[in-house]
Amino acid sequence: GESVGLHLPTLSVQEGDNSIINCAYSNSASDYFIWYKQESGKGPQFIIDIRSNMDKRQGQRVTVLLNKTVKHLSLQIAATQPGDSAVYFCAEGLSGGYNKLIFGAGTRLAVHP
Amino acid sequence: EAGVAQSPRYKIIEKRQSVAFWCNPISGHATLYWYQQILGQGPKLLIQFQNNGVVDDSQLPKDRFSAERLKGVDSTLKIQPAKLEDSAVYLCASSSTGGRGQPQHFGDGTRLSIL
Numbered sequence: 001g002e003s004v005g006l007h008l009p010t011l012s013v014q015e016g017d018n019s020i021i022n023c024a025y026s027n028s029a030s031d032y033f034i035w036y037k038q039e040s041g042k043g044p045q046f047i048i049d050i051r052s053n054m055d056k057r058q059g060q061r062v063t064v065l066l067n068k069t070v071k072h073l074s075l076q077i078a079a080t081q082p083g084d085s086a087v088y089f090c091a092e093g094l095s096g097g098y099n100k101l102i103f104g105a106g107t108r109l110a111v112h113p
Numbered sequence: 114e115a116g117v118a119q120s121p122r123y124k125i126i127e128k129r130q131s132v133a134f135w136c137n138p139i140s141g142h143a144t145l146y147w148y149q150q151i152l153g154q155g156p157k158l159l160i161q162f163q164n165n166g167v168v169d170d171s172q173l174p175k176d177r178f179s180a181e182r183l184k185g186v187d188s189t190l191k192i193q194p195a196k197l198e199d200s201a202v203y204l205c206a207s208s209s210t211g212g213r214g215q216p217q218h219f220g221d222g223t224r225l226s227i228l
Contacts, residue, residue: 046218
């Protein structure tokens with residue numbers, strides 16, 4: 001299948017380790033943030049979201065941390081599995097408007113056995 | 114529930130030809146989005162519909178791109194004439210409402226190659 005993100009930064013981890021993927025966002029007025037996972041040949045898949053009135057949100061094996069002071073977002077994946085290998089995008093939702101999202105450049109996560 | 118359906122999956126055309134993509138959103142979703150994803154980049158919003166009305170087309174190259182959602186359900190995106198820089202994956206997404214913070218659910222896209 002097609003390869004998403006040929007020239008993206010890559011994070012390589014061992015199976016079972018924890019992964020941390022970072023994202024810097026640009027707009028101070030953004031108040032909603034989402035992480036998407038995109039496998040080769042597939043569309044982005046929603047993972048977890050967080051609103052700007054929160055610093056942390058947990059899901060199943062994933063945690064998102066938001067630092068509004070430095071405009072930084074991170075996605076933590078616990079006990080990384082081979083099926084987690086994909087490109088991960090953060091997206092910011094601009095305040096006002098109609099649910100418009102601005103996507104970041106993405107990070108490729110490579111999980112090694 | 115069935116996901117967002119897109120067709121075709123792949124399309125190869127020569128520059129200056131025209132092409133059309135089709136999208137059927139998740140049943141009941143009022144809001145539909147078309148994105149362009151160039152290889153190595155994140156998706157970029159082209160146009161957003163709320164039911165059958167356009168609410169944002171600020172990044173749509175209107176001299177060559179057009180989109181419609183006549184009955185507020187499925188949608189088509191057209192490029193005429195195509196340029197080499199239009200080579201990309203065209204993704205359709207939908208959300209239940211246009212309300213902020215509603216997760217957008219994506220289809221698997223149409224990969225367009227311009228020769």
